[in-house]
Structures are given as structure tokens and as C-alpha cells.
Amino acid sequence: MSFSKHGLRTLALGYLALLLVAPVAMIFYRTFEHGIAPVWDAVTAPNAVHAFWLSIEIVAIAVPLNTAFGVGMALLLERGSFRGKALLSTLVDLPFAISPVVVGLALVLVYGKTGWFGDWLIGHGIQVIFSVPGMVLATAVVSLPFVVRETAPVLRELGTDAEQAAATLGAGAWLTFRRITLPAIRWGVVYGVVLTTARALGEFGAVSVVSGRIEGQTQTLPLYVQGQFENFNITGAYASAVVLALLALATLVAMNLLTRRTRKREAI
Amino acid sequence: MAIEVRNVSKHFGDFVALDDVCIRVNDGALTALLGPSGSGKSTLLRIIAGLETPDAGEVEIGDEIVTDTPARTRDVGFVFQHYAPFKHMTVHDNVAFGLTVRKRPKAEIRERVSELLGLVRLEGLAERYPSQLSGGQLQRMALARALAVQPRVLLLDEPFGALDAQVRAELREWLRRLHEEIHVTTIFVTHDQEEAMEVAEQIVVMNRGTIEQAGSPRELYESPRNEFVMSFIGPVNHLGEATFLRPHDIQILPSSAGEGTEALIERVVHLGFEVRVELKLGDGRDIWAQVTRESAQELELQEGQILAVRLPEPRVFAA
Numbered sequence: 082m083s084f085s086k087h088g089l090r091t092l093a094l095g096y097l098a099l100l101l102v103a104p105v106a107m108i109f110y111r112t113f114e115h116g117i118a119p120v121w122d123a124v125t126a127p128n129a130v131h132a133f134w135l136s137i138e139i140v141a142i143a144v145p146l147n148t149a150f151g152v153g154m155a156l157l158l159e160r161g162s163f164r165g166k167a168l169l170s171t172l173v174d175l176p177f178a179i180s181p182v183v184v185g186l187a188l189v190l191v192y193g194k195t196g197w198f199g200d201w202l203i204g205h206g207i208q209v210i211f212s213v214p215g216m217v218l219a220t221a222v223v224s225l226p227f228v229v230r231e232t233a234p235v236l237r238e239l240g241t242d243a244e245q246a247a248a249t250l251g252a253g254a255w256l257t258f259r260r261i262t263l264p265a266i267r268w269g270v271v272y273g274v275v276l277t278t279a280r281a282l283g284e285f286g287a288v289s290v291v292s293g294r295i296e297g298q299t300q301t302l303p304l305y306v307q308g309q310f311e312n313f314n315i316t317g318a319y320a321s322a323v324v325l326a327l328l329a330l331a332t333l334v335a336m337n338l339l340t341r342r343t344r345k346r347e348a349i
Numbered sequence: 350m351a352i353e354v355r356n357v358s359k360h361f362g363d364f365v366a367l368d369d370v371c372i373r374v375n376d377g378a379l380t381a382l383l384g385p386s387g388s389g390k391s392t393l394l395r396i397i398a399g400l401e402t403p404d405a406g407e408v409e410i411g412d413e414i415v416t417d418t419p420a421r422t423r424d425v426g427f428v429f430q431h432y433a434p435f436k437h438m439t440v441h442d443n444v445a446f447g448l449t450v451r452k453r454p455k456a457e458i459r460e461r462v463s464e465l466l467g468l469v470r471l472e473g474l475a476e477r478y479p480s481q482l483s484g485g486q487l488q489r490m491a492l493a494r495a496l497a498v499q500p501r502v503l504l505l506d507e508p509f510g511a512l513d514a515q516v517r518a519e520l521r522e523w524l525r526r527l528h529e530e531i532h533v534t535t536i537f538v539t540h541d542q543e544e545a546m547e548v549a550e551q552i553v554v555m556n557r558g559t560i561e562q563a564g565s566p567r568e569l570y571e572s573p574r575n576e577f578v579m580s581f582i583g584p585v586n587h588l589g590e591a592t593f594l595r596p597h598d599i600q601i602l603p604s605s606a607g608e609g610t611e612a613l614i615e616r617v618v619h620l621g622f623e624v625r626v627e628l629k630l631g632d633g634r635d636i637w638a639q640v641t642r643e644s645a646q647e648l649e650l651q652e653g654q655i656l657a658v659r660l661p662e663p664r665v666f667a668a
Contacts (some may be wrong), residue, residue: 242429242431242433243433243434243435243436245400245420245427245429245433246427246429246433246435246491246494247435247446247450248400248419248420248421249398249399249400249420249421249423249425249426249427249495250446250450250494250495250497250498251421251422251447251450251451251498252421252446252450253421256450260435260446261435264437265436265437
């Protein structure tokens with residue numbers, strides 16, 4: 082028994098090391114190979130700084146949107162009873178199934194110059210494609226399912242007893258949600274937000290299609306990394322990749338700390 | 350407040366949970382809804398609370414028809430089977446919830462909560478979280494939470510179902526005394542006839558979505574209306590075709606009497622004060638008799654012994 086447990090552990094760790102740890106470590110190594118000065122120059126280049134803030138901006142819009150949508154949709158799927166619920170549930174997973182590049186193309190088809198809403202939007206001075214709104218849309222679509230999928234099972238397991246108890250004590254729907262349901266599901270939501278953030282930060286394909294990849298204008302951090310790589314600016318590519326990795330890591334650590342602090346006390 | 354349920358029916362898909370049910374509960378009464386699982390007793394309770402909507406019929410609390418009033422404004426205290434604690438709140442905040450919702454002043458809330466925690470004997474546990482309480486304590490917290498808003502009626506769904514035997518006995522006794530103290534109209538659901546007999550002033554026996562009989566524990570025991578009530582309330586011997594005998598009505602005769610029916614003692618089970626004697630009659634039927642410890646000793650009952658018993662007139666119900 083102990084042999085097979087040992088073997089399984091080695092296999093799992095080896096798999097992780099080969100696929101994840103080694104490549105990421107390699108990036109860190111290659112980045113700082115020639116010291117810190119060239120790295121600092123690379124990440125403070127104007128286009129790199131612009132890409133960094135653009136990525137943050139897009140995440141700051143897309144993640145709250147998907148959080149609100151995700152919690153609402155999870156409530157609808159778990160607490161509502163209506164025809165077509167299974168279909169709706171499948172629809173929510175669609176962004177997982179479709180290639181991000183296809184998502185990007187689809188958005189261009191709908192919101193682009195020759196798209197369905199293209200004329201109307203341009204007539205009202207709103208440019209979606211090759212601009213920030215389109216990139217937010219693309220990011221929101223590809224990271225849409227996470228909050229729903231992390232929240233729905235927690236809601237199901239929670240059951241309706243506590244909510245009904247709140248109702249018999251005189252609480253309305255909104256108050257019950259805010260004071261009873263939300264605190265009970267918050268760790269599911271938090272985990273969904275972490276995954277959404279990580280996915281949104283790293284999104285390449287869909288954003289690449291809708292952005293037009295204009296340097297210093299519509300280049301997010303992943304697009305910038307790719308651009309630097311294509312221009313044989315290896316140091317710039319690695320340095321920005323490290324920034325991206327650190328951002329994602331910071332999200333995970335922040336949520337982890339937040340979770341640990343309050344979770345211990347309640348021991349749910 | 351009195352509660353009246355008139356002609357209430359409820360279906361879940363093809364399943365008939367309640368079929369044209371009528372009950373009346375007097376103001377201040379302590380009533381048990383008793384029945385096997387699936388008899389519709391919990392559904393009836395939830396309809397009275399407004400947590401389910403009846404397909405047909407009316408619910409009246411006091412003099413007000415509340416059929417269309419949502420649970421939120423029905424002013425009903427409800428204690429859930431698994432207590433439904435708000436796990437992220439302390440005991441104090443759980444009990445205070447209804448008062449907080451009603452935006453009562455802080456000082457009043459504090460006073461009322463500590464009064465209630467005293468009533469349910471949870472003083473000193475106000476700052477604990479539900480995960481740090483035992484089942485019995487959770488039960489009492491849920492009760493205090495329901496009572497905090499001074500509901501017109503108190504409804505309890507299987508209040509003792511999830512507790513171990515000793516705590517259950519203690520809480521039953523305590524609920525009875527609590528009811529004497531605060532006198533709010535109370536209905537509780539149970540599948541345990543002993544619990545219903547011990548706690549309730551009035552019992553409503555339910556089976557397959559209908560009311561079989563309602564009355565005081567004594568009435569139900571002494572004059573059951575039908576086979577179901579007879580066999581559900583109190584121990585019985587089933588002598589075939591709707592014919593029943595209470596085990597304590599069977600008299601075991603001293604061997605010198607020379608009368609009665611012959612029977613073989615198959616087993617003697619000592620249950621403390623009560624002794625259960627399993628008998629095989631001359632015609633091959635198995636019955637059991639309930640005797641006191643003293644009479645079992647006096648008669649020197651032993652397994653394998655053949656003796657005589659006197660059977661009372663059995664109760665026969667029309668099929």
C-alpha cells in the first residue's frame with residue numbers, strides 16, 4: 082500500500098514538475114540571467130508600462146462584471162425552476178468549449194465595422210472592435226463560467242433551510258441574500274473570482290483578434306509578451322512574462338490569506 | 350392564536366401530499382401532527398408557515414385568512430428539523446436576526462436576546478458559533494431565534510428527530526414546561542407516538558395525506574376510530590382481519606386457576622418495570638403480553654412454560 086502511495090505521489094509531482102514548474106522556473110532563470118538592470122529597463126519601457134495598465138484596466142472591469150453575473154446565474158440555476166434550465170446551464174459552459182480565437186472572430190462579426198451592430202455603434206461614436214470595449218467583452222466571455230461553476234455547487238450544498246428560516250423571521254429577498262446566502266457562499270465566490278482574474282489576466286487568443294494589436298494602444302501584457310518575442314527582443318518578452326506571472330501569483334496569495342484569516346473561526 | 354386549516358390539498362407531481370385536509374387548533378394549545386413518513390405532516394406544517402403554497406384550500410391564523418400571505422409577513426415562528434442555523438453568525442446574532450430585520454433599537458435587542466438565551470438555558474454561549482454547539486443546544490438556539498419576534502404561532506418540524514435518546518427525553522419535558530410558561534399556540538410534527546403522547550395536549554394522526562383522527566392522547570388511545578390509529582398509537586397484537594388486542598389487556602393466570610386459553614411462553618424480556626412475555630396460543634397464533642415486574646415474579650414466568658391466559662374482547666374495526 083505504502084509503495085503504491087509513494088509511487089503515485091512521485092508520478093503526480095513529476096508530472097507537475099515537467100509541465101509547470103520547470104518551464105516557469107526556466108523563464109525566471111533566463112530573465113535574470115544578465116542581472117537586474119536590463120530587466121528593469123525592459124519592464125519600464127513605455128509600451129510595456131502601457132500594456133501593464135491596460136491589462137489591469139480590463140481585469141478591473143471584466144472581473145466584477147463576471148462576478149455579478151456569475152452569482153446571479155448560479156442563483157437562477159440552483160434556486161429557480163423554469164423550462165430550459167438545463168439548456169441555460171450548458172450555454173454557460175460554452176466559453177470553455179469554444180476556442181478563444183473563435184470567440185474573438187464572433188465578436189468582430191457582431192460588433193465590427195461590417196457586423197450587425199457595427200453601423201449603429203459607429204454612428205453613435207462608439208468603437209468596440211480594435212479598442213478597449215471589445216477587449217473587455219472578449220475577456221469577459223472567455224472567463225464567464227468560473228464564478229458560476231464555483232458558486233453553484235456551494236449553493237446546492239447549502240440548501241434552502243437557512244434562507245427559509247430568514248424568511249419566517251421577516252427578511253425580504255435582498256436582505257436574505259446579503260445577510261444569509263452571500264456569507265455562506267462567499268468562499269465559492271472568492272475562488273471563482275481568483276480563477277476569473279487569472280484567466281482574464283492571461284487571455285491571449287480572443288483579445289488578440291479583437292484588439293488589432295496596436296502597440297502602445299491595444300496591447301495587453303500577454304500580447305506585448307508575444308510582440309516582443311516576435312521582434313526577437315527576448316529580454317523584453319521574458320521580463321514581461323515574469324511580471325504577468327507575478328501578478329497571477331499575487332492574486333492567488335492575496336485570496337489565500339484572506340480566506341485563511343476568517344475561515345478558521347467559523348470552521349464550516 | 351387559533352389556527353384553522355380548511356380543505357387544503359397539495360400535490361408534488363403525481364404524489365398527493367395532502368388530500369382535502371381540515372384541522373383546527375385552539376388558541377394556546379400544544380398540538381402534535383403524528384404520522385409515518387410521507388403522511389403529509391411536514392407539508393401541512395410548511396403550508397401553515399407559508400413555506401409551501403396549497404393547491405386548494407385556506408389557512409386561517411387568528412381571524413385572518415393568510416393563504417396568500419408570504420412567510421415573511423405571516424408572523425410565524427418556525428423551527429426546522431436540522432435547525433437551519435446561520436453558521437456565520439454567533440448565537441447572539443442568530444437569535445437577534447428577526448429583531449435586527451425589524452430594526453429594533455440596539456439596547457432593546459440586547460436585552461431581549463439575553464432574556465431569551467436565559468429562557469432556553471444558553472446563557473454564556475452568546476458569542477459561540479453554531480459549529481461549537483451540540484445538537485440539543487442548536488435546537489434550543491433555533492427555538493430562541495423563532496421566539497424572539499414574538500410570533501403568533503410556533504411551528505416545529507420533527508424537533509427532536511436528530512437528537513440522541515437522552516437529550517430527546519430531556520428536551521420533550523422542557524418543551525412542555527416552556528409551553529406552559531409562554532403559552533403560544535404550538536404545533537409540532539413527529540413520527541414518534543410516544544413523543545406525541547408525552548408532549549402534546551392534542552394529537553392529529555395523519556396517514557397518506559389525510560387526517561385519520563384528532564383528539565386528546567387519551568381519546569386516541571382508548572377509542573381509536575380505525576385500524577390505523579389503533580396500531581399507530583400504543584402497542585398492539587394483530588389477531589388477523591382488523592382484529593386487535595392491547596398487550597396489557599392480556600391477563601396471565603396463575604396455574605391453579607383452571608380457566609382461560611392455553612399458551613406457551615416462548616420468551617420473557619425484562620425491560621425494567623415492564624416485562625414483555627411472548628406467547629404462542631393453542632391455535633398457533635403468536636401474541637405478546639405486557640405485565641409488571643411484580644406479577645412476572647409472582648407467577649414465576651419462565652420460557653418453555655405452558656400456562657393459561659385470559660384474552661379480553663378484541664377490538665374489531667370494519668374493514
